[in-house]
Amino acid sequence: MIPEQQFEEIYNENYHKVIGLCLGYVNGDEDIAKDLTQEVFIKVWENLKTFRNEASISTWIYRIAINTCFQQSRKKKFLPLTIDVPDEVGEEKFPTEKRYHNMYACINQLSEINKSIILLELQDIPQKEISNIIGISYEALRIRIHRIKNQLSKCVQNERL
Incomplete structure (x- = not known):
């Protein structure tokens, strides 16, 4: 499978899970959650070739999402x-x-x-x-x-x- 097709499949399978997690971190602010989700998938795209299959792809993506949300919450405290x-x-x-x-x-x-x-x-x-x-x-x-x-x-x- 070519990388673009692989990424598109990964994105489609995991988008709703990631945005749901991000929404929880940013108190339901959809704009920030969408930005964070986009940032997560940029990181997934940039690092997909380094994924070692030591865990499931969704586990790896959740780890990226949690780290991305942690970084955001450290920068800005949400009301x-x-x-x-x-x-x-x-x-x-x-x-x-x-x-x-x-x-x-x-x-x-x-x-x-x-x-x-x-x-x-x-x-x-x-x-x-x-x-x-x-x-x-x-x-x-x-x-x-x-x-x-x-x-x-x-x-x-x-x-x-």
Whole structure:
């Protein structure tokens, strides 16, 4: 397969996963997420010939995406997500959207590594693949995910992390 076709296939298979991860890092700012996603795929294109098949291509791309998002979050701190919906309308018409925004606001309070873990988990990435992406054992990952979910539950219920 010629490199352009290979890259196009990789891009099509992984674009939605990468932009979903980036959106989580930038509090849903689509413009920044698209820029980060583009940066990720530029890095994939530039380094595709050095990919050694030691992990799956998607694991390798997630690692690039996480590193790219880490670098961006170090440069610029993103404001927590807020939703400005009047209470009388918000409680009746938008309860799911409000919970969704509250959850992501809580996720953004996590450490960078825990944030990466839960964003990958929310995208239904298999936990064994997440452990490879993050570089920790599967057992340690399972324990960490359990603790992260407990933290998020408390946060969403307006308790402190």
